Structure formats: C-alpha cells, structure tokens
Amino acid sequence: MMTSDKQHATHVRPRLIIAGTGSGAGKTTVTLGLMKALASRGLRVQGFKCGPDYIDPTYHTAVTGRASRNLDAWMTSPEYVCHTFVQAAEGQDISIIEGVMGLYDGKDPLSNTGSTAEIAMVTQTPVILVVDVRSMARSAAAIVLGFQQLEPELNIAGVIVNRCGSAGHYQIVKKAIEQMCDIPVVGWLKREDDMSIPERHLGLVPAIERGELDPLFQRTADVLSEGTDLNLLLKIAGAAPPLKFKNYIPELEQRQVPEQQQNQQNTEVEQEHQDHQEHQEHQKRQDDQDHQARPVIAIARDAAFNFYYPDNLELLEEAGAKLTYFSPIAGEGIPADADSIYLGGGFPEEFAEAIATNKLFLEGLRQAARQHMPVFAECGGYMVLAETLTDRQGVTFNMAGIVPAHVQMQTKRAALGYREASAVQDSFLLEKGDILRGHEFHYSTMTYRETDTIPYAYETKGMRGLKPEGYNSGHILAGYTHVHLGSNPEAAHRWVEHCRMYRQSKQKEVE
Structure with a gap:
C-alpha cells in the first residue's frame, strides 16, 4: 500500500x-x-x-x-x-x-x-x-x-x-x-x-x-x-x-536547469512523455490480463461476519488479489472460484443455528482445509472453525470441526486490549518471528481437546504479558486477535502470493 x-x-x-x-x-x-x-x-x-x-x-x-x-x-x-x-x-x-x-x-x-x-x-x-x-x-x-x-x-x-x-x-x-x-x-x-x-x-x-x-x-x-x-x-x-x-507516492522532482539546456531537455521530456504513454497503454493491457488471473479471496460478509478493517481489504487488493463476498447466514457456500477464504469477526453466536444448518458453507470450509487452501479466520471466524459453539442460552451447535476445540459463550468479557502478535511458526501470512499488531475483544472461550499439542499461531503481548494464541495448521490460520495488515503490509503480499500458488496448483490438476 x-x-x-x-x-x-x-x-x-x-x-x-x-x-x-x-x-x-x-x-x-x-x-x-x-x-x-x-x-x-x-x-x-x-x-x-x-x-x-x-x-x-x-x-x-x-x-x-x-x-x-x-x-x-x-x-x-x-x-x-x-x-x-x-x-x-x-x-x-x-x-x-x-x-x-x-x-x-x-x-x-x-x-x-x-x-x-x-x-x-x-x-x-x-x-x-x-x-x-x-x-x-x-x-x-x-x-x-x-x-x-x-x-x-x-x-x-x-x-x-x-x-x-x-x-x-x-x-x-x-x-x-x-x-x-x-x-x-x-x-x-x-x-x-x-x-x-x-x-x-x-x-x-x-x-x-x-x-x-x-x-x-x-x-x-x-x-x-x-x-x-x-x-x-x-x-x-x-x-x-x-x-x-x-509522501508515499513518488512525485516528479522539479529541478532548475540552465537556460541553454532547456531545449535539449524539452525534447527529452517529449520523448519520455511518448514513451510513458506507450508504457501506460501496455500496462493497461497487461493489467486487464492480470485481472483475469488474479487469485480470488472469498470473504464472508453479513450480519454474522462484518468486522473488517477497510485497509486490510484494500491492502489485499493492492497486493494483487480479487475480492469476492458471500453470506453464510443467507445459505451461501464458498464461491467456486475461491483461492483463499477470509472469515472476519462479528457475531456468529447470534446466528449459530443458521450457520450450523448451512451444510454448503461448513462442508466448503472442510473441503478447503483438505485441499490446503489458505484460510484466515479472526475471532468470530475462528469460533466457526471449531467443532461446536455453545451460545449464551446453553444451546450447542455443530460448526466446521476444523479446529479441535469447543467454543463457550459467557456473560463476562474474556479479553480486551491491544495485541502485538509474533508468529511462532511459518504460515501463509507470516514467517516465524514476523509481527502484526491488532486488537482482541470477545466474550467467548476456546477450549481445545488436547492442550499439549496445540499448533499455536502467535505469541501475543498485551497489558498482562505474553500468551500463546490461535491455531496454525495445514494452511489454516486463525485466532482471536483482529490484526491490522497496515502494521506489516508485507503480510498481505505473502498471503496473496500463497493464493496465487494455490491457484496455479489447481490449474495444473485440471490440466
């Protein structure tokens, strides 16, 4: 960006x-x-x-x-x-x-x-x-x-x-x-x-x-x-x-030149202008072709999934991704052309029944996991990747079952505050040791079936010190932290590059 x-x-x-x-x-x-x-x-x-x-x-x-x-x-x-x-x-x-x-x-x-x-x-x-x-x-x-x-x-x-x-x-x-x-x-x-x-x-x-x-x-x-x-x-x-x-957008430098050099420089400028126009036309044709080949990131966006920083979406587009949107609570599944999935935060617990009954969506997530498609989930999206979700009324719903854990809603806030998230292992978003900054705010707890073998995504630092957080396994990257890609724009490029590699692998399978 x-x-x-x-x-x-x-x-x-x-x-x-x-x-x-x-x-x-x-x-x-x-x-x-x-x-x-x-x-x-x-x-x-x-x-x-x-x-x-x-x-x-x-x-x-x-x-x-x-x-x-x-x-x-x-x-x-x-x-x-x-x-x-x-x-x-x-x-x-x-x-x-x-x-x-x-x-x-x-x-x-x-x-x-x-x-x-x-x-x-x-x-x-x-x-x-x-x-x-x-x-x-x-x-x-x-x-x-x-x-x-x-x-x-x-x-x-x-x-x-x-x-x-x-x-x-x-x-x-x-x-x-x-x-x-x-x-x-x-x-x-x-x-x-x-x-x-x-x-x-x-x-x-x-x-x-x-x-x-x-x-x-x-x-x-x-x-x-x-x-x-x-x-x-x-x-x-x-x-x-x-x-x-x-200024992040380079501007043409204005230089003072001696009068005797002006005519020669004018000629050079005219030639540069012509070359620039030809380059722009070529670039436009190339961009049109590239647009067709852009990897697609499918983004869940509705009343259950609506917490997205506009900057994150723009950074992904500027890194070369094409964004498409779908609504899980409206019964929609993962778009067929998806090369990656982004599940943002929101209120899945309020729409747990609609999500649980959308077999097209949940099976699409499972298939994406089996195929090692890059899947990124934050907070509410992280909850949906779990095996089950129990709402505030005590009703339990089956979720995607990708993350081996159970989500429990509670009336007491579970976490709030800024987080500095350091990757504890490589992923499609970060290399080990890379850092993203973000924020955590939720009323749910995530309980894993086996606590000794959790493939954590991050080590996060907040007011109360360090803690392991999230899940990173098989191109599934998820956690409670809402990250801001503007804190490390290279992460957006890394994500899109992995989407592009996934797209190419799909094309090879078809051939």
Whole structure:
C-alpha cells in the first residue's frame, strides 16, 4: 500500500476531532448529530474513528453514506495514519473524527499512545471537547482547563457541553469556561432521555441496514443543530493547518536547469512523455490480463461476519488479489472460484443455528482445509472453525470441526486490549518471528481437546504479558486477535502470493 519516499506533500483537509472527557460523555451522540446535520446541508462528510473499534464506524457509514475509517497510531505508524486520512478525506467537504474513551485514554496511562490525543497531534486536527456538565457550574471550567494544560501541544479549539439542565445552566457553564479557558463553547445539549445511542449490541448491524436507527440519527441532528453554532464549527474545521507528512507516492522532482539546456531537455521530456504513454497503454493491457488471473479471496460478509478493517481489504487488493463476498447466514457456500477464504469477526453466536444448518458453507470450509487452501479466520471466524459453539442460552451447535476445540459463550468479557502478535511458526501470512499488531475483544472461550499439542499461531503481548494464541495448521490460520495488515503490509503480499500458488496448483490438476 505504501512505499517510502523522501518527498513531502501538503494537503488541505477541513477536519475536527470530537473527543470526550471520558467514556459516556456524549461524543458519539455529538459525532452522529454533527455528521447528520452537515450532511443535511448538502456537505460531503467523511467519518473516522480513533482506535480499533468496528461498531462506531458502522454508525458513521450509515449517516454519511461513506465508509468510515479507523485511525490508530499504535497498530500502524503515524505516517500510515496520515496517509489513510488524506486519501479517505480527498474530495470531501469536512472530516469528522470520533475519539475513543476520554481524550487522553489509550494503551499507556503514562503517555498519549493509542489515545485520541495522539491522533489529534498526528493529524494536526482541532479538538472539540464534549463535557458532561450535570450538577456542575464553574467547576466545568476547571475540567476544561485541566485538559488544556495536560498536553499544551494539543489544539482544543472548542467545547460542547452535554446534559445541561436548562438554557440558564448552559449560560453559566459557558461563561465560566470561556472566561478561564479562552476557547469558545460552541453548543450544548439538554438532558434528553431519548438521546441515548443504543448499546453496541449484537443486533446493531442488521438494525442499521434496515434503517431502524434513521429516526435516531435525525433526532441527534435536530437537537445538536438547535443548540450548536454549526457555522463556527465549520470555521474551526476550515482553520485546520495543511497536513504535511512523508509522501508515499513518488512525485516528479522539479529541478532548475540552465537556460541553454532547456531545449535539449524539452525534447527529452517529449520523448519520455511518448514513451510513458506507450508504457501506460501496455500496462493497461497487461493489467486487464492480470485481472483475469488474479487469485480470488472469498470473504464472508453479513450480519454474522462484518468486522473488517477497510485497509486490510484494500491492502489485499493492492497486493494483487480479487475480492469476492458471500453470506453464510443467507445459505451461501464458498464461491467456486475461491483461492483463499477470509472469515472476519462479528457475531456468529447470534446466528449459530443458521450457520450450523448451512451444510454448503461448513462442508466448503472442510473441503478447503483438505485441499490446503489458505484460510484466515479472526475471532468470530475462528469460533466457526471449531467443532461446536455453545451460545449464551446453553444451546450447542455443530460448526466446521476444523479446529479441535469447543467454543463457550459467557456473560463476562474474556479479553480486551491491544495485541502485538509474533508468529511462532511459518504460515501463509507470516514467517516465524514476523509481527502484526491488532486488537482482541470477545466474550467467548476456546477450549481445545488436547492442550499439549496445540499448533499455536502467535505469541501475543498485551497489558498482562505474553500468551500463546490461535491455531496454525495445514494452511489454516486463525485466532482471536483482529490484526491490522497496515502494521506489516508485507503480510498481505505473502498471503496473496500463497493464493496465487494455490491457484496455479489447481490449474495444473485440471490440466
């Protein structure tokens, strides 16, 4: 996706980060309301989410009509973050980046690593701080002042106060904050019982796809517009500095040459231009031929399997793969032209019966395993590769039976946090010792029949130290960790190359 280059590019991108003083401050409500209100004005709005979250980008996409992107400077490099932002924001009128947790909360309590603040500084984006001011007056100013002073390099450009009791309450906190902090309070929201965003529960994706949350999105826009100076927010966004970062796309160098060399150089440039055109035409023909020969990665994508970073899919395409999609819960099997299978995360436990009764899908997975087709599964996909899955009601369903283990859902969260995954053996994705970064979040446990002979995929490092994780055997690579291929783009090329080798082996068998 990216190759190093010494050139630097400058890009103008109007943008804001909506951050909170903590989880539950109201940043998602403000983000969705602002996105909807601006889109209703006819503006093209691009959404982003700080951190590894999959759910909030789903909201953003539903409101803006454009795929929201994750920005994470721990899983990927700061340069990668800037590249992702600039590319996705191109041609849009404004970008709205939703923060994660509190403004300074992230991977490390002693630094800004993995926090909204880190993304704000990496992308040089003005921050709008959402403050819950229930039962508070001048103390609100102390909170904002503390947030300003903790990181002086951060541009906290405005405040939105949430859960005000009345217009009079709003005026009190507004005057206090503006007096002490020298930044504008650009808006407020009342204590609205019907303004709570639905829990990020398992029925979220189909509910959004059916349009059931559209009235809520409109309600957030109406309430936000009523008490917020949208024109001032647009002005703050437009004042964001041009974004400079190392350019990954080589540009033609502009060189000053003596006048006597100009004519000769012009002739050379014309010849180079002609050669370039001929090369482009040849390359287009070659690309058309190559497209037909591209290895196919079949991706399960529906309400049960929907946790995919857009970057991962794009990196696979840029590495030479053709992507095709299918829905296991709709009764579909593995596409016939598949050279690899990608089972992402999601909520297979909520659709376990539909998956268990889709014999075409499960047998297709088994056949792929027998044929040593590259199969990559994350979290929910990993669960489906197991022998059985027991849901929260205690009902057990038969799954693919490729991974010799049983999955048990539980009410208590089993794992949460960033992971650095080091390969403990070679696979089609990584060589032994190679590293990918990602995130783990699940409520299920995987219990193997024989714990002494598990062919682990990774050794993962998190806040609680090192642990073996996942499964790697016979071109089956699976685990609970959701990896971000942007942390090691070579992994995407390695995967696609193995797909290509599998495709060639199939063709030889036919011949």
